Amino acid sequence: MSYELLTLVYVFVLAIFVGFEVISKVPVVLHTPLMSGTNAIHGIVVIGGIIVLGTGTGPLEWLLGFIAVVFGAANLAGGFVVTDRMLEMFKGRPKPGGK
Amino acid sequence: MRSDIPVAIHFAYLVASILFIVGLKFLSSPARARRGNQLAAAGMLIAIGATMLIPGVRLSPVLFLGLALGGGAGVWAARRVAITDMPQMVAILNGLGGGAAAAVSVAEIWRAAHPDLAEALISALGVSARQGARHGASMIELLGVLIGSVSFSGSVIAWGKLQGVMPEKAIAGGWVRLVNIGIVLAIAIAGYVAMTGGGTAAVVMFTLGSLAFGVFMVVPIGGADMPVVISLLNSCTGLAAASTGFTLDNRALIIAGTLVGASGTLLTRMMCKAMNRSLANVLFSGFGAGAPAAAGGAKVAARPVREIGPEDAAVLLSNIRSLIIIPGYGMAVAQAQHAVREMADLLAKRGVDVKYAIHPVAGRMPGHMNVLLAEANVPYTQLYDLDQINPEFERADVALVIGANDVVNPAARTDSASPIYGMPILDADKAQHCIIIKRSMSPGFAGIDNPIYYEPRTMMMFGDARGAVTKLNEALKAM
Numbered sequence: 001m002s003y004e005l006l007t008l009v010y011v012f013v014l015a016i017f018v019g020f021e022v023i024s025k026v027p028v029v030l031h032t033p034l035m036s037g038t039n040a041i042h043g044i045v046v047i048g049g050i051i052v053l054g055t056g057t058g059p060l061e062w063l064l065g066f067i068a069v070v071f072g073a074a075n076l077a078g079g080f081v082v083t084d085r086m087l088e089m090f091k092g093r094p095k096p097g098g099k
Numbered sequence: 100m101r102s103d104i105p106v107a108i109h110f111a112y113l114v115a116s117i118l119f120i121v122g123l124k125f126l127s128s129p130a131r132a133r134r135g136n137q138l139a140a141a142g143m144l145i146a147i148g149a150t151m152l153i154p155g156v157r158l159s160p161v162l163f164l165g166l167a168l169g170g171g172a173g174v175w176a177a178r179r180v181a182i183t184d185m186p187q188m189v190a191i192l193n194g195l196g197g198g199a200a201a202a203v204s205v206a207e208i209w210r211a212a213h214p215d216l217a218e219a220l221i222s223a224l225g226v227s228a229r230q231g232a233r234h235g236a237s238m239i240e241l242l243g244v245l246i247g248s249v250s251f252s253g254s255v256i257a258w259g260k261l262q263g264v265m266p267e268k269a270i271a272g273g274w275v276r277l278v279n280i281g282i283v284l285a286i287a288i289a290g291y292v293a294m295t296g297g298g299t300a301a302v303v304m305f306t307l308g309s310l311a312f313g314v315f316m317v318v319p320i321g322g323a324d325m326p327v328v329i330s331l332l333n334s335c336t337g338l339a340a341a342s343t344g345f346t347l348d349n350r351a352l353i354i355a356g357t358l359v360g361a362s363g364t365l366l367t368r369m370m371c372k373a374m375n376r377s378l379a380n381v382l383f384s385g386f387g388a389g390a391p392a393a394a395g396g397a398k399v400a401a402r403p404v405r406e407i408g409p410e411d412a413a414v415l416l417s418n419i420r421s422l423i424i425i426p427g428y429g430m431a432v433a434q435a436q437h438a439v440r441e442m443a444d445l446l447a448k449r450g451v452d453v454k455y456a457i458h459p460v461a462g463r464m465p466g467h468m469n470v471l472l473a474e475a476n477v478p479y480t481q482l483y484d485l486d487q488i489n490p491e492f493e494r495a496d497v498a499l500v501i502g503a504n505d506v507v508n509p510a511a512r513t514d515s516a517s518p519i520y521g522m523p524i525l526d527a528d529k530a531q532h533c534i535i536i537k538r539s540m541s542p543g544f545a546g547i548d549n550p551i552y553y554e555p556r557t558m559m560m561f562g563d564a565r566g567a568v569t570k571l572n573e574a575l576k577a578m
Contacts, residue, residue, distance in 0.1 A: 016360070020365055022124045029479045032467060034132075041122075043196055049199055053159070053165070058213075064205055068206075069169060070168050071169060074169035074173035075192050076140075076173070078176055078195075082189070082192070087136060090129060090132070
């Protein structure tokens with residue numbers, strides 16, 4: 001196993017623990033926003049699309065890269081906006097004179 | 100291109116990763132959740148900007164067109180979607196991410212299989228070639244294709260079920276299992292061929308097999324189990340993104356993807372635990388498919404139930420001290436959350452203490468009920484988890500069940516023969532009275548008869564959730 005790959009495995013394993021640790025106690029009230037927030041974060045795959053499209057050497061790579069960029073961008077933009085819309089609605093107590 | 104990513108870009112990725120982690124942390128606390136989402140979005144912008152600055156990555160107009168197209172469509176859909184359609188929206192966004200990961204992985208396999216062309220062009224651009232020209236696909240690339248494709252097709256099917264364009268019913272039967280075994284075998288063979296000899300046909304077969312696996316994994320699962328499925332697919336897309344990070348030697352992809360994979364796995368486990376079932380049981384048992392016949396229509400019709408009309412219910416409700424409302428998927432389907440909120444307000448004015456009891460798997464996605472009630476401006480301080488609220492039912496005058504069924508089924512506590520035996524439920528039957536708003540006596544999605552309907556203290560109010568609650572509100576106002 002190369003040193004490079006080993007470093008990546010380190011990063012991967014530690015990220016698993018961070019992922020578990022960070023959300024270990026999440027109230028049910030936030031399950032949906034948490035899910036749609038993480039949903040937006042995996043839109044990070046768009047940068048994979050950017051690399052494939054930007055370094056691609058043939059029509060097939062360009063096509064696949066383009067698909068990945070469009071899908072990834074839709075995933076992350078839509079995900080963040082949807083999450084924000086939901087979180088905007090969560091209020092601790094009714095505002096005085098509010099709706 | 101791998102190891103010669105400039106240090107500045109590595110640092111930008113590090114900053115982005117920190118923002119993702121802090122954002123995720125904030126997302127699990129109600130007061131800071133919105134800020135957390137914004138932090139994660141800022142991290143995303145940094146990661147994208149840094150990627151564009153990697154030497155050798157061409158910034159073509161096509162790239163910006165793709166970003167604008169995808170981003171624009173995403174924002175447009177996200178602004179437009181009704182809160183009640185949120186489960187579908189999450190499913191489709193998830194599918195897009197999975198599709199993107201699969202596309203990236205396939206492109207990388209192809210590039211590895213055609214190293215001469217790639218190297219010629221890359222060296223012409225003045226960037227060092229990728230290490231080790233290979234001809235077969237690597238395990239991690241295939242993993243990216245597999246998980247990404249399963250996420251994509253599985254999410255599309257989940258979307259179809261949630262949107263109502265596909266039957267929501269669970270399917271059980273040996274043929275589903277047989278088909279799945281066949282698909283897994285085909286994937287394994289195609290994967291082996293792709294890894295050893297390469298060949299476009301093997302990669303195409305592998306991709307098609309993975310897509311088919313996603314379809315046949317989700318098709319048999321009933322609508323009531325969708326919270327688990329959506330959460331699981333979300334976590335899969337995260338892992339698919341992480342695997343593209345290995346392929347492209349990109350740490351931002353690995354960290355962000357793995358964070359999502361890990362947190363999604365945790366959420367999936369919470370959902371399963373809330374139903375006292377294993378993930379394998381949710382995925383492969385065809386849960387509830389066989390039960391309607393066993394529950395028997397004749398037996399249901401034969402047992403008497405007490406009925407209550409909106410006027411009587413209004414009189415009863417306005418003369419009590421404490422009310423616990425139990426919303427379920429029926430409230431979501433009928434879009435009754437605003438009417439429910441109005442009723443709660445009317446009753447609160449008459450001095451009734453109103454609380455909402457939220458079962459972890461009520462609805463079609465994790466936290467579904469919370470989102471709907473938040474849309475109707477119900478403060479989240481009135482919403483209670485299962486553990487918090489269950490001791491309070493004994494002191495409650497009325498438990499009002501709106502479009503929920505299995506989550507209040509006492510058979511889960513008492514009847515070891517019941518398919519849902521052992522699932523933690525809301526103890527609606529322990530309240531002084533129980534009013535159940537339901538369209539008909541038909542059993543719920545799990546297809547299991549519910550003994551709570553025949554309890555002497557239970558009163559049924561037939562009608563769809565919004566119609567029934569609206570009538571109740573009118574009666575309350577007229578009093």
